[in-house]
Amino acid sequence: MAKRSAPEVNAGSMADIAFLLLIFFLVTTTIETDKGLNSKLPPIEEEPQDPPPVKQKNIFLVLINGGNQLFVEDDKMELVDLREEAIAFLDNGGGQGKETCEYCQGANDPESSDNPVKAIISLQNDRETDYGMYIAVRNELTAAYNFLRNREAERLFGTSFSKMEEDFNSPDYDGNKAQLEENIKVIREMFPMKLSEAEPKKRN
Amino acid sequence: MSKFKKKKSGDLPAISTASLPDIVFMLLFFFMVATVMRDTTLMIENELPYADQVEKLQKKDLIMYIYAGKPSERYQGQFGTESRVQLNDKFANISDIQQFILEERESKREELQDKLTTALKIDEETNMGMVSDIKYELRRAEAYRVNYTTKTGEASQNLK
Numbered sequence: 001m002a003k004r005s006a007p008e009v010n011a012g013s014m015a016d017i018a019f020l021l022l023i024f025f026l027v028t029t030t031i032e033t034d035k036g037l038n039s040k041l042p043p044i045e046e047e048p049q050d051p052p053p054v055k056q057k058n059i060f061l062v063l064i065n066g067g068n069q070l071f072v073e074d075d076k077m078e079l080v081d082l083r084e085e086a087i088a089f090l091d092n093g094g095g096q097g098k099e100t101c102e103y104c105q106g107a108n109d110p111e112s113s114d115n116p117v118k119a120i121i122s123l124q125n126d127r128e129t130d131y132g133m134y135i136a137v138r139n140e141l142t143a144a145y146n147f148l149r150n151r152e153a154e155r156l157f158g159t160s161f162s163k164m165e166e167d168f169n170s171p172d173y174d175g176n177k178a179q180l181e182e183n184i185k186v187i188r189e190m191f192p193m194k195l196s197e198a199e200p201k202k203r204n
Numbered sequence: 205m206s207k208f209k210k211k212k213s214g215d216l217p218a219i220s221t222a223s224l225p226d227i228v229f230m231l232l233f234f235f236m237v238a239t240v241m242r243d244t245t246l247m248i249e250n251e252l253p254y255a256d257q258v259e260k261l262q263k264k265d266l267i268m269y270i271y272a273g274k275p276s277e278r279y280q281g282q283f284g285t286e287s288r289v290q291l292n293d294k295f296a297n298i299s300d301i302q303q304f305i306l307e308e309r310e311s312k313r314e315e316l317q318d319k320l321t322t323a324l325k326i327d328e329e330t331n332m333g334m335v336s337d338i339k340y341e342l343r344r345a346e347a348y349r350v351n352y353t354t355k356t357g358e359a360s361q362n363l364k
Contacts, residue, residue, distance in 0.1 A: 011225070018228040025235035034267070035258040036323065036353035044343050064332075068363070079360060127333030131326050132253040132362035134335070135352060139255040139359040146257055169262060 037138055039195070058113050060089045060121045064137055066128030079136055086144035090116050090191065103152060103190060116148070120194045141195060148191045157183050248273035248290050253328040254357035261351055266320050268308045268347070270301065272334060273327030287330045289338065298337045305345040321349045328362055 062082070063071040070077050072085060093104025095114030104116065113119035121141055125134055149161040157164070161184070167173045168180050250273050261267060271290040275283040279295075289296050291304045309317050322342055326335060342350060 014225040015221070015228055018225050018232055022228055022232045022235065025232065025239055029235055029239045034261040034264070034323065034353065035356060036261065036351045037255055037257065038259050038321075038349070038351050041339060041343050041348045041350060043346070043348065079363065125332045125336075127331060127336070129332040130328065130362075131330040131332060131335055132328030134332055135253040135255055135328070135354060136359040136362040138352070139257050139354075142255075142257040165259070169260075 037135070037142055039138075054118075054120060055114070057094075057111055058118045058120060060086065060113070060119065062121060062123050062137060062141070064123075064125045064129045064133055066126040068130055068133040070133075070137065079140060082137065082140040083143050083147075086121065086141055087147055089113055089121075090119050090144060091148055092119075103155075105151075116191050117189075120196055122196045122198065124198045138195075142193075145191055145193050149187050152190055153183075153187050156186070161187055244269070244271070244290075244293055246271065246290070247276060247279050247293075247295065248288060249276050249327050250325055251327050251329070252325060252353060252355045253359075254361045255352075255354040255359050256356060258354060258356055259351075261321065261323065261353075266312070266316060267351075268305065268320060268322045269325060270304075270322060270338060271325045272330055272338065274329070287327070287334050289334075298334075298341055301338060301341040302345040305342065305347045309347075320347065321351055322347050323351045323353045325353045 061071075061073050063074075065071065070079060070082065072082065077085065088106060089112055091104050091106035092109055092112040093101035093106050093115060094108050094110045094112055095101055095118075099114045099118070101115045101117075106112075123137065123141070146162065153159060153161040153164060164180060164184055164187075167175065168177065168184060173180075248271055250271060272287060273290075274280075274285055274287055275295070283295060289298060289301070291300060296304070305322070309320060312320065324335070324338065326338075339350070342348070
């Protein structure tokens with residue numbers, strides 16, 4: 001009996017099948033945009049207690065009204081100027097005695113904040129404010145903190161704060177993670193992000 | 205002379221397409237690996253605002269998504285044009301958020317439950333009143349870690 005060889009399967013249509021699958025995945029793919037501004041909400045207080053006294057000059061009042069206009073300390077301001085103004089406020093370092101800020105490079109204006117540790121940015125908005133505008137303002141304020149944190153990280157550890165955080169979150173980082181965490185904490189304590197948000201006001 | 209002429213004659217040899225499937229498969233595998241299947245169908249307009257101070261969200265399985273925005277055109281007849289919240293695949297009321305968070309939390313392993321982050325995917329034209337209500341519900345549900353999901357770009361693009 002002659003050995004019967006198995007007939008060869010025609011692979012010519014393989015490419016067509018693969019293309020079909022490829023097109024399906026191309027169409028269904030959505031590159032997810034999972035990036036954004038992180039924030040932490042405050043817990044709800046059971047019984048309202050007296051807030052700790054904060055000096056008026058340590059508060060930086062940012063208000064967005066229903067018409068998406070920006071007011072800083074009751075003066076109208078454009079969004080592009082907000083970042084600089086916030087940096088000037090946080091970095092002012094006008095404190096005396098034990099409230100002196102050794103690493104601040106600001107104007108030491110006694111009318112502005114004592115120390116970045118004490119400085120609070122209060123963000124208020126109306127119920128009619130657009131979310132886009134709110135995010136833009138929040139972005140500028142975050143940028144002010146990031147700028148100062150990067151500056152100090154650069155000075156103390158020779159690398160930027162964002163790079164440090166990125167390294168900390170990356171599984172491929174082969175340096176000393178405990179040390180890195182410690183360094184991040186140091187910077188965070190120098191410029192703690194104190195962004196207080198009031199409940200939006202009802203429209204009158 | 206004829207010797208030389210012979211060599212010059214002849215058509216272009218056909219290009220072999222035998223390796224075409226391999227190339228296509230390579231592309232296919234790339235897209236299969238890179239694909240994240242959308243697990244929710246959006247029933248709202250979801251044009252995210254821009255920001256440039258963004259941080260990447262880690263671990264996808266520890267994120268709860270809350271969507272908000274105007275109902276998209278095909279749902280406007282039914283639900284109107286007022287901004288709404290969407291949880292999973294359906295419209296929800298603000299008061300449903302607490303229950304939703306509890307359910308999501310319940311479905312995760314215990315040691316991960318306090319590491320959950322809520323990603324707020326909110327349309328840029330939504331009023332802050334609604335956003336504040338959502339945030340208040342999150343605080344009531346003790347889900348304090350939030351991420352305002354944005355597109356990457358100049359924040360000034362939000363002002364139009």
